[in-house]
Amino acid sequence: MELLFLLAVLCYMLSSAWYFAFLFFQKKRLRQTGCCLLAAGFGLQTLEIAVAFARCGHIPAGNLHETLAICAWALVGAFLVFQYRYRVNILGIYAAPMAALILVASAHLPRATASRPDLFKSFWLVVHIITIFLGDAALALACGVGILYLLQENAIKRKNPGFFFRRLPSLDRLDTTGHACIVTGFTLLTIGIITGMIYARAVWGHFWTWDPKEVWSAVTWVFYAALLHERLAVGWRGRRAAIMAIVGFAVLLFTFLGVNFLLQGHHGQFMKPKQ
Amino acid sequence: MEKILLIGLNHKTAPVDIRECLAFSPADTESALEALTADPAIEESVLLSTCNRVEIIMAAARPDEAVAAAKKFLAVYKQVDLKKFENSLYLHRGRDAVRHLFRVASSLDSMMVGEPQIxxxxxxxxxxxxxxxxxxxILNRLLHRAFFVAKRVRSETGIGDHAVSISYAAIELARKIFGALEGKRVLMIGAGEMAELAVEHLIRHRVAQVxxxxxxxxxxxxxxRRYKGTPVRMEEVGQRLVxxxxxxxxxxxxxxVITRDQVKGVRRKRRNRPLFFIDIAVPRDxxxxxxxxxxxxxxxxxxxKGVVEENVADRRKEAVKAERIIDEAVIGFNKWYDSLDVVPTIVALREKYHRMARREAAKTLNGIDHLSARDRESVFKMARAIVNKILHEPTAYLKSDGCYGNRAAxxxxxxxxxxxxxDD
Structure with a gap:
């Protein structure tokens, strides 16, 4: 278990190094290796999660350590899918170090599991957790693509095509990829919120209780819904869409982490260690 | 490598009026090659003719005769007085010829260094x-090496990476904005050499409409009509921006010609799709x-111009790297060429098979212990004799004059x- 975790961290770190080398030297071999390392780390993590699942009988998301690990796993999974589909190779310099950082951070967190494992035994919860994390990961990638877009657009607007101009894909490709990330993320987020509500109904008897986590999830959802709507209605694209993707991700981060630390909510029940 | 020769002229040595007199069309090239092959002094030949250069690459046992024949051929075939262009000609022999060809193939000798057409x-x-x-x-090997070197230069250096002409730089920018240019709509206002060049580039990238x-x-x-496009009146330009x-x-x-307010007005109708203005006019439009x-x-x-200058400076840096790759390749080719000499080949052949025979004989004798030292020695002798007999005919053939005509082959x-x- 521990070994799988360490190997995954190592894979992600090496992959980051290779992707950075690719950024500088632009050799095909470098990014291929980076991508393979990332895929290897993803495989190791999948194995680790599967083992944990088999051992305790529920999805291992009982403390922040496990949750963050799933976060990194989802991020890498989403990256591999989008990389396969949209070929924005350079996004590896965002996804790989981020996954490595999340895993390293998770290693330093306490590993005591939640006090009430009975809460975890539900089909809806499994769907809820997986969709929410994959959705979050897609939106995290949208933020990364947004950053790349701003770098590239800045290079073109300033009429000083330098380092990034050569290394980043075209604005159009970045915009399309970012949009695809947001559509995917938003869809998964919607499914995640609905399954979460069904689960809440089963456990607490209410679909919606105006718990801070719920409220902030709703805020995040509305934010992305507005972003997608504006794109369809008046063609919000390019720079503004990129900035919004970054802001949206900040809101999302607050919903995910900020609410747990700053505000109380019933998600706290899952995170509370055993007394 | 004194057999290899390269004679020709390019944009550096000859003005355009001489170059165009000597240029060969594709059909010309084929009949010219027939004429060159027919000449007894020239064993092998390749004729390269572009708008910036005419070069004949040859392999010949008697180089000086071949050079004279090639010069005469150019003058006769193209009906130009030799005196008129003789001073523009350059002649490279051996290693220099190989290096020159590699540099040409890698586009280091081009007017626009790094251009890919060559x-x-x-x-x-x-x-x-x-x-x-x-x-x-010889030339087959040489040309294949040249293609290989050019490919290496292209992939390992950034020599062909970035546009060094204004119109091409504009296209490169457009591709960084739109990705593929396929299906994009182009509006050309006014005319002029550079603008027309840019439009031609765009058409090559399969834009939908001009x-x-x-x-x-x-x-x-x-x-x-020239671009299979649609004419538009000057007053309509504002609406065409949509x-x-x-x-x-x-x-x-x-x-x-186009003001900020005009563009601001159409942005919403365009649903914010990107719009790229290339302004080649002075004063600006x-x-x-x-x-x-x-x-x-x-x-x-x-x-x-700023973009182009930066790219030109980059290319110069990359050219140094490319020269290194070429030097390496010239040495490699030289090695192959030397191996074509008959003596080292025979030596290598004999060494290989004598070694093989010795090894096999020793292996056999390992399992037999009742033989005396003299008996063992005769077994080795026999092995040696068999190899000598087998290699006799090939050796004689290689040494003979019979294969002189195609000894290299x-x-x-x-x-x-x-x-x-x-081996090993």
Whole structure:
């Protein structure tokens, strides 16, 4: 278990190094290796999660350590899918170090599991957790693509095509990829919120209780819904869409982490260690 | 390598009026190759003719005769007095010829260093030569090496990476904005050499439509016909902005042809799709303030020049790297060429099989212990004798004058047949 975790961290770190080398030297071999390392780390993590699942009988998301690990796993999974589909190779310099950082951070967190494992035994919860994390990961990638877009657009607007101009894909490709990330993320987020509500109904008897986590999830959802709507209605694209993707991700981060630390909510029940 | 010769002229040594006198069309090239092959002094030949150079690459046992024959051939075939162009000709022999060809293939010798067309032209020249059976073992190998070197230079250095002409730089920018240019709409306002060049580049990238606006509508109609586009009246330009993606402007108008407010007005109708203005005119046609609008990009002639200059400087740096790769390749080719000499081949052949025989004899004797030292020695002797008998005929053939005419080919085959080059 521990070994799988360490190997995954190592894979992600090496992959980051290779992707950075690719950024500088632009050799095909470098990014291929980076991508393979990332895929290897993803495989190791999948194995680790599967083992944990088999051992305790529920999805291992009982403390922040496990949750963050799933976060990194989802991020890498989403990256591999989008990389396969949209070929924005350079996004590896965002996804790989981020996954490595999340895993390293998770290693330093306490590993005591939640006090009430009975809460975890539900089909809806499994769907809820997986969709929410994959959705979050897609939106995290949208933020990364947004950053790349701003770098590239800045290079073109300033009429000083330098380092990034050569290394980043075209604005159009970045915009399309970012949009695809947001559509995917938003869809998964919607499914995640609905399954979460069904689960809440089963456990607490209410679909919606105006718990801070719920409220902030709703805020995040509305934010992305507005972003997608504006794109369809008046063609919000390019720079503004990129900035919004970054802001949206900040809101999302607050919903995910900020609410747990700053505000109380019933998600706290899952995170509370055993007394 | 004194057999290899390269004679020719290029944009550095000859002015265009001489180059065009000596240029060969593809059809010319084939009949010219026949004439060259017919000449007894020239064993192998490849003829490369582009708008910037005419070169004959040859392999000949008696180089001086071949050079004279090639000069005469150019003068006679093209009906130009030799005196008129003799001073423009350069002649490279051996290593220098090989290096020169590698540099040409890698586009280091081009007028615009790093331009990619030359490799295709050289491949075409080589194809004609193989069709006409004008090239043989030496030139085949040499040309293949040249293609390989060019590919290496292209992939390992950034020599062909970035545009070094204004119109091409504009296209590169457009591709960084739109990705593929396929299906984009182009609006050309005014005309001029650079603008027309840019439009031609764009058409090559398969843009969907070209619209042409001009102060005089007749001129617009003529230009539109040339690009299979649509003519547009100058007054319509404002409305056409809704549809267009790339606007190339090069009018002689004293003020701005397109103002910031005009573009601001169409942005919503365009649903914020990106818009790229290429302003080649002096004084400028496009209000530079437009560049501050979202998803709209304006490049004027100075901006484009800035991009080009940066790229040119980069290419110079990369060229140094390319020269190193070429030096390496010349040494490699030299090694292969030397191996074509008959003596080392025979030595290598004998060594290989004597070694093999000795090893096998020793292996056999290992299992037999009742033989005396003298008996063992006779077994080795027999092995040696068998090898000598077997190699006698091939050796005699290689040494004979009979294969003189295609000795290089015979030696090459021998080395391949007996695998003498990648042993142990």
């Amino acid at each position: 490799l295709g032209q050289l491949k075409e020249a080589y194809r004609s030569a193989t069709v006409k059976k004008a090239s043989g073992v 619209e042409v606006a001009n102060r005089t509508f007749e001129r617009a109609v003529i230009l539109a 549809e267009a993606d790339i606007i190339i402007s090069s009018t002689g108008a004293p003020g701005f 496009i209000d530079p303030g437009i560049n501050r609008l979202g998803n709209v990009y304006v490049y004027d002639i100075d901006d484009l 015979s030696i090459d085959i021998t080395r391949k047949l007996f695998n003498l080059d990648n």
